[in-house]
Amino acid sequence: MKTFIKVIVFSAVILSVYTIFPMTLPQQRSEPPPLEEKVGALTMDKFIDIGKDIFEGKRGGFGGCILCHDPKLRRAPELVNMHATSEDRLKDPRYKGKAKKGEEYLRESMMEPSAFVVAGFGVAGSNDTKSPMLEIKKYLKPWEINAAIAFLQSKDGGEVTVQPPTGDEGGGEKEAGAGAVAAPPAPARTPQEFFQKYGCGACHKHEKGGIAGALAPDLTHIGSSGAKRRPGMSARDYIRESILNPTAFIVPGMPPIMPPGFGDRMTAGEFEMAVAFLADSK
Amino acid sequence: MRKKGLVTGVLIFLIFLLLIPLIPLSNETVLAQEGHSVTSVEEAPSKATFEAPKLKPGDYPQLGWVKSREAVWVAAQVHLFFGAFVLAVPIFVLVIEGLGIFTKDERYDHIAHEIMKVSMTAFSLTALTGGLLTFALLTLYPDFIKYLMRIFQPTVIFYILAFIGEAIVCYTYYYSWDALRYGTKKWIHLTLGLLLNTFGMTILFIADAWTGFMMTPVGVDAAGAPITDNIWVFIRNPFWIPLNLHRFIANIAFGGAIVGAYAGYKFLSSTTPEEKARYDWMGYTSNFIAIAALLPLPFAGYILMAEIYAYSQQMGITAMGGIFAWLFIVQATLIGSVFLGANYYLWCGMGRISGAERYTPVIKYIAGVIVLAFLVWLTPHTIVMTAIEMKKIGGSHAALLSPLGIMPAKNTAANTMILFTFLSFFLYRRANKMPTVGWVGAGTVVMKVFFAVAWVNIIFLGIYGYLVPTAFKVRASVPQVLSTLSVALILLILDVIMHRKARTLGPIQWGKMSPRSQYALFLLAISFTWLMALMGYIRSGIRQHWHVYTIMRDASPDAYTPPIGHAVLVATTATVIFMVLVIFCFWIAQLSTVKQEPLPEIAGASGSREEER
Numbered sequence: 001m002k003t004f005i006k007v008i009v010f011s012a013v014i015l016s017v018y019t020i021f022p023m024t025l026p027q028q029r030s031e032p033p034p035l036e037e038k039v040g041a042l043t044m045d046k047f048i049d050i051g052k053d054i055f056e057g058k059r060g061g062f063g064g065c066i067l068c069h070d071p072k073l074r075r076a077p078e079l080v081n082m083h084a085t086s087e088d089r090l091k092d093p094r095y096k097g098k099a100k101k102g103e104e105y106l107r108e109s110m111m112e113p114s115a116f117v118v119a120g121f122g123v124a125g126s127n128d129t130k131s132p133m134l135e136i137k138k139y140l141k142p143w144e145i146n147a148a149i150a151f152l153q154s155k156d157g158g159e160v161t162v163q164p165p166t167g168d169e170g171g172g173e174k175e176a177g178a179g180a181v182a183a184p185p186a187p188a189r190t191p192q193e194f195f196q197k198y199g200c201g202a203c204h205k206h207e208k209g210g211i212a213g214a215l216a217p218d219l220t221h222i223g224s225s226g227a228k229r230r231p232g233m234s235a236r237d238y239i240r241e242s243i244l245n246p247t248a249f250i251v252p253g254m255p256p257i258m259p260p261g262f263g264d265r266m267t268a269g270e271f272e273m274a275v276a277f278l279a280d281s282k
Numbered sequence: 283m284r285k286k287g288l289v290t291g292v293l294i295f296l297i298f299l300l301l302i303p304l305i306p307l308s309n310e311t312v313l314a315q316e317g318h319s320v321t322s323v324e325e326a327p328s329k330a331t332f333e334a335p336k337l338k339p340g341d342y343p344q345l346g347w348v349k350s351r352e353a354v355w356v357a358a359q360v361h362l363f364f365g366a367f368v369l370a371v372p373i374f375v376l377v378i379e380g381l382g383i384f385t386k387d388e389r390y391d392h393i394a395h396e397i398m399k400v401s402m403t404a405f406s407l408t409a410l411t412g413g414l415l416t417f418a419l420l421t422l423y424p425d426f427i428k429y430l431m432r433i434f435q436p437t438v439i440f441y442i443l444a445f446i447g448e449a450i451v452c453y454t455y456y457y458s459w460d461a462l463r464y465g466t467k468k469w470i471h472l473t474l475g476l477l478l479n480t481f482g483m484t485i486l487f488i489a490d491a492w493t494g495f496m497m498t499p500v501g502v503d504a505a506g507a508p509i510t511d512n513i514w515v516f517i518r519n520p521f522w523i524p525l526n527l528h529r530f531i532a533n534i535a536f537g538g539a540i541v542g543a544y545a546g547y548k549f550l551s552s553t554t555p556e557e558k559a560r561y562d563w564m565g566y567t568s569n570f571i572a573i574a575a576l577l578p579l580p581f582a583g584y585i586l587m588a589e590i591y592a593y594s595q596q597m598g599i600t601a602m603g604g605i606f607a608w609l610f611i612v613q614a615t616l617i618g619s620v621f622l623g624a625n626y627y628l629w630c631g632m633g634r635i636s637g638a639e640r641y642t643p644v645i646k647y648i649a650g651v652i653v654l655a656f657l658v659w660l661t662p663h664t665i666v667m668t669a670i671e672m673k674k675i676g677g678s679h680a681a682l683l684s685p686l687g688i689m690p691a692k693n694t695a696a697n698t699m700i701l702f703t704f705l706s707f708f709l710y711r712r713a714n715k716m717p718t719v720g721w722v723g724a725g726t727v728v729m730k731v732f733f734a735v736a737w738v739n740i741i742f743l744g745i746y747g748y749l750v751p752t753a754f755k756v757r758a759s760v761p762q763v764l765s766t767l768s769v770a771l772i773l774l775i776l777d778v779i780m781h782r783k784a785r786t787l788g789p790i791q792w793g794k795m796s797p798r799s800q801y802a803l804f805l806l807a808i809s810f811t812w813l814m815a816l817m818g819y820i821r822s823g824i825r826q827h828w829h830v831y832t833i834m835r836d837a838s839p840d841a842y843t844p845p846i847g848h849a850v851l852v853a854t855t856a857t858v859i860f861m862v863l864v865i866f867c868f869w870i871a872q873l874s875t876v877k878q879e880p881l882p883e884i885a886g887a888s889g890s891r892e893e894e895r
Contacts, residue, residue, distance in 0.1 A: 003550045010801055011861070014808050018616065019854045025608045027845035032827030035338070035837055267504065267832040268594035 044150075047164035051151025054144060057259065065148070067202050067259065068133070068215075075215060075257075076133065077118045082106065083158020089116060103161045106149045110136040123214070132214060134202050188270050191277035197270075198262060208281065216258065217251050223282040236279040243271070332432060334506025334834035335425045342838040343421060350422040351840035352852055357418045359815050359856035360863070361411035363536075365489075366529070366814065367864075368408050369482045370537025371401045372452075374571050376475040383468060391463075393564045397541050398456050403867035405452055409445075423838075426829045429506065434492055436513050441488045448481040486533075487526055494521035497825060498593040499833050506833045524589045528582040531575050532814065538572030539803075539810040544868055546803035549795070559793035565803055566631060566792075572806060573624045573707075577700055580617075581763060590824070597831065601824045608846055609820050611660065614692075616813045618656040621699050623802040623809070625652060628706045630799035636788030638713035651702050658695040694744030697766045701737060704770050712777055715784040725780050729773055736765040811860060815853035823849070 050059065057064020068076040086102035089095055097115040099105040108115050113131035122128035136145065146162040153160045188194035192210045195201050201211030206219040226235035226242075230249055233241070241248050246258035263271070335341075342350060375394045382390030419427045431438055455474045462471035494517075501515035502508050508516075545565035552558045591598035600606060629645050632638035719725075740762050825831050827841040835841075 003547070007547060007550070007801075007804060010804055011808050014805060015812065015854055015857065018612075018809075018812050019850050021615065022608070022612050022850040023847040025612075025846050027847050029845045029848075030826075030843040032836070032841040032843075035835075268498075268597070269504075269832075271594070 044160065044164055047147050048150050048154050048160070050144065051147035051149070054140065054148050055151055057261075059144075067199065067257075070257075076121060079152055079155075081156045081158075082152040083156065092116070094119075101161070103149060103153070106152060107145060109133070110140075110145055110148065134199065139199075188273070191274055194266075194270055194274045194277075198266065203258070206278075206281065209277070217254060219278060219281065221281060223279050226279070234279075236275060239275050239278045240271075243274070332429075332507060334429050334502075334830060337425055337835070337837040339837055339839055341425055342423065345421065348422075349840070350838065354415070354418045354422060355819075355852055356856050356859065357411065357415040359818060359853070360859050361408065361415045362818060363811065363814065363856070363860040364404055364408040364411055364863075365486075366533040366536050367540055368401060368405050369486055370533040371397060371404070371541070372455075372475060372478045372482055373534055374537060374541075374568075376472070376479060378567070379472060379475060383472070389560070389563060392560070393567065395459050396564070398459070400541075400544060400868050400871040402452075402456060403870045404864070405449070407863055407867065409449070423829075426834065426836075429834065430492060430496070430830070433495065433502070433508060433516055434513070437488050437491060437517065441485060444481050444484040444488070448478065448485060451478045451481060483530075486529060487522075490525045490529060491517040491519070491522055494519045494525050496830050497521045497597075497821070498589070499830050502833060504833065506830065520589050520593045521586075524582070524586040528579070528586050531579050531582050535572045535575035535579060536810050536814060538568045538570075538575060539807040540864065542568035542572055542803045543807035544568075546800035549793075550797055550800055555793055558795075562634070562793045562795050565800065569624065569627055569803060569806065572810070573703070576620065576624075577703075580696060594831070597824050600826060601820065606820055606824060609816060609849075612846075612850075613813065613816060613820075614659050616809050616816075618659055618699070620806060620809045620813075621652060621703055622656065623805040625649070625703055625706045627799055627802035627806075628710050630796055630802070632710060632713055633796065634791045634794040635710075635713040636791075637716070637786075638710075641709045641713060644709065645706075648702050648706055652699055655695040655698040655702070658691055659699070691744060693762055694740055697740045697762050698737070701733075701740070701766050701769060704766075704773075705733070708773060708777065712781060714787045714790060715781050716787055717780045717784045719780055719782065722780065725776060729776055732772060733769055736769040739765050808857070808861075812853060812857045815856050816850065819849050819853060 053059040055065045055069075057066055065079070069079050071078040083102060086105040089105050090099060090102070095116050097105070097108050097112075099108045099115075105116075110133075113133035113135070114129065117126075117128045117131045119128055121131070123130040123132045136148075140148070143165045147164075150160045150162050150164075153162075188197045191208075195204075195206065195209045195211045200206075200209075200219075201213050203213040203216035204219045205212045205214065206222075209219070222239060223235050226238045227233075229238050229251070230241075238249075242258075244263040246260055247256055250256050266274075344350065345353075375398050378390050378394040378397075382388070382394065451474060455471070455478050458471060458474065462468060462474075498519045498521040499516075500519045501510050501512075542565050545561045545568055549558060549561040549565055552561055587598065587601065590601060625648070629649075632641065632645075717725075743762050743765075823843060826843055827836050828834065829836050
């Protein structure tokens with residue numbers, strides 16, 4: 001019996017050490033990303049929050065307006081005081097669009113960016129007639145565009161003129177309105193879909209991939225140029241790294257603006273597919 | 283003169299062998315390992331039309347005060363402990379029984395039989411905890427388990443069949459032990475043992491397919507709908523083979539550790555010298571099996587991690603960065619203490635060997651090296667960041683490494699620890715023998731030089747690893763491992779040849795072992811058990827908020843990743859429950875008076891024999 005007790009005590013001491021040591025390490029609980037909310041009747045606050053999420057790239061699947069409208073990047077006009085700026089634009093002699101109200105101007109900026117191009121921000125060589133801005137309507141439903149407008153109007157204290165979706169209007173979202181928890185967006189099946197879904201085209205160009213951004217390196221031949229970027233690293237490894245951890249290596253002469261969070265958002269299958277496609281783009 | 287030439291020749295050849303792995307692997311090999319496609323599916327498009335259900339928090343039944351996740355977690359862990367134990371026991375019982383036939387040493391057969399005896403209750407407890415786990419899953423996570431079983435329908439039947447087979451053969455194997463003791467009948471008995479293992483492995487491999495699918499699903503589209511009718515595609519997911527391998531090896535180590543602790547306890551409570559000798563020997567043998575299985579385990583773990591990275595970089599980053607990184611440090615602490623414990627046990631064991639005095643002075647140096655390597659291994663390799671910080675820098679921790687904390691240093695330390703543990707064992711093995719062959723001097727020089735060259739090579743590769751990009755760092759670890767393995771192999775072969783006609787310096791005096799040394803056996807058993815719970819949590823935890831990674835979301839309120847403290851508490855709880863139940867098993871086995879026991883259990887009657895750990 002004495003032996004038994006000794007052994008038990010010894011074991012208990014060891015187990016306690018094992019248990020207590022990790023307790024002294026940093027304790028942090030990580031929450032899962034939120035399940036998507038019901039679309040249906042939304043309060044105005046919630047509506048504006050959704051607009052903010054779109055702006056910051058947490059929603060919409062294209063990386064967010066902040067991709068370009070980040071004042072530090074100077075790629076696009078800073079979106080401040082838009083409730084007032086939008087009204088001013090309508091009075092601009094260059095303005096030829098159809099909007100009559102500030103709200104309509106903002107919507108038009110997203111639906112047809114080239115209707116009016118802010119001076120100095122047009123596609124190079126187009127003399128400010130063509131906008132480099134994404135075709136947001138490909139990514140956002142009309143009610144989501146309204147949410148973005150609501151966010152822009154309210155952000156600097158303006159009056160919100162758009163209304164949140166009510167009941168089954170829900171932006172026409174039948175299945176979402178039924179209270180289902182939204183699934184993650186369907187995964188891209190082709191490289192083209194992939195580029196669309198993650199908005200790589202906002203910055204990059206790839207001929208076969210069907211994207212033509214002009215803010216970042218052309219990826220059309222990344223399969224061969226990528227192999228030369230980092231000594232000892234194959235094109236495939238380099239491309240993986242470029243997407244998962246863009247700051248690990250900055251292409252000389254390029255701004256470090258590629259967003260880092262892509263790896264979190266894509267599925268393994270999508271990622272592998274894109275890497276394989278890019279590595280084969282010789 | 284000719285002899286000298288020969289020695290040099292052999293040396294050069296051996297050093298050449300060491301260097302072969304340095305010839306760099308071609309780029310293609312590395313890519314071929316990493317770039318296997320994730321969704322490749324052959325033929326047979328699926329006729330099945332169902333998707334993974336998209337759940338809401340309300341879809342998870344809550345049973346009053348029961349915490350769903352913890353309930354399933356503990357049930358699964360305890361079931362896994364027992365599963366691992368009862369899978370391991372037949373493996374080494376079979377091996378020991380076979381050894382008994384070949385060496386004609388009766389002790390082997392006795393120990394094999396006794397291990398079987400004390401494990402019988404564990405078989406029932408495995409089934410019982412398995413039932414509990416199934417029940418918990420079905421009540422608490424009904425939609426998930428239905429989906430998984432729908433995908434794997436045909437395998438479930440095989441699983442049940444294998445389970446019934448296992449039960450029948452297990453009882454037959456145990457109860458026919460004495461009836462089939464000698465002659466040809468013994469071979470029938472061995473065949474039964476083999477059959478038992480076949481059923482056991484089948485069960486393991488099927489369960490691994492399910493687990494693997496949850497980690498690295500293939501054969502389904504993003505909504506979870508099967509895109510093939512070929513069940514083999516789901517089974518053969520990227521995680522399957524590495525998981526089979528890793529669990530197979532780990533089970534043996536685990537089983538060995540538990541049986542070793544059993545022997546340790548029996549040793550401590552033995553009163554007669556014969557009993558002491560018997561259990562000392564049993565403890566030594568089990569410990570040997572456990573450590574032998576532990577040595578390749580890091581490599582199996584490496585394959586597992588590589589497969590995770592190849593499947594999903596994101597999952598790999600989750601595992602190696604952020605909060606999970608801390609758990610790897612905890613793991614390193616435990617493995618380090620296991621190594622120290624194992625070495626301590628070997629050194630104590632030299633006390634029972636006449637002739638071992640020759641090596642006593644060396645031991646303090648071995649101890650010194652191992653402790654140093656242990657410390658390097660422990661050096662944290664990331665300063666852990668908050669999730670937000672992680673996001674900001676894209677999951678990388680490159681900038682925050684301390685020089686001792688990065689992989690080449692760890693690999694060097696790990697290989698050094700293994701190398702010197704091997705040395706302890708090597709010295710132990712030859713302690714009571716005095717070689718008589720003519721080339722002893724030369725042979726010893728060859729061994730020493732080879733050992734030294736290998737160690738220098740390991741350290742050199744470690745330093746070299748700092749200077750090259752990551753891909754090469756990983757590659758440098760291969761020759762390091764090969765150096766370690768070739769030392770073990772070649773020294774053992776040379777030693778066996780050298781000691782062919784060796785003169786013994788005296789018998790091994792089994793039982794002449796300090797009581798304190800036995801605590802190393804308990805340390806080992808507890809560490810292995812707890813480590814298994816911890817690593818199991820990491821394996822499962824890196825799925826984060828997914829039931830099936832990226833396919834089926836965990837929408838329950840428990841989908842968060844708990845803080846480390848919470849996780850280790852659950853691991854400890856499972857360990858304690860398991861320990862108590864194992865003690866119960868051994869105690870029950872003690873109660874049954876086993877007639878064929880050649881040594882009457884005097885201690886059994888004295889009441890001091892509650893059981894063991």
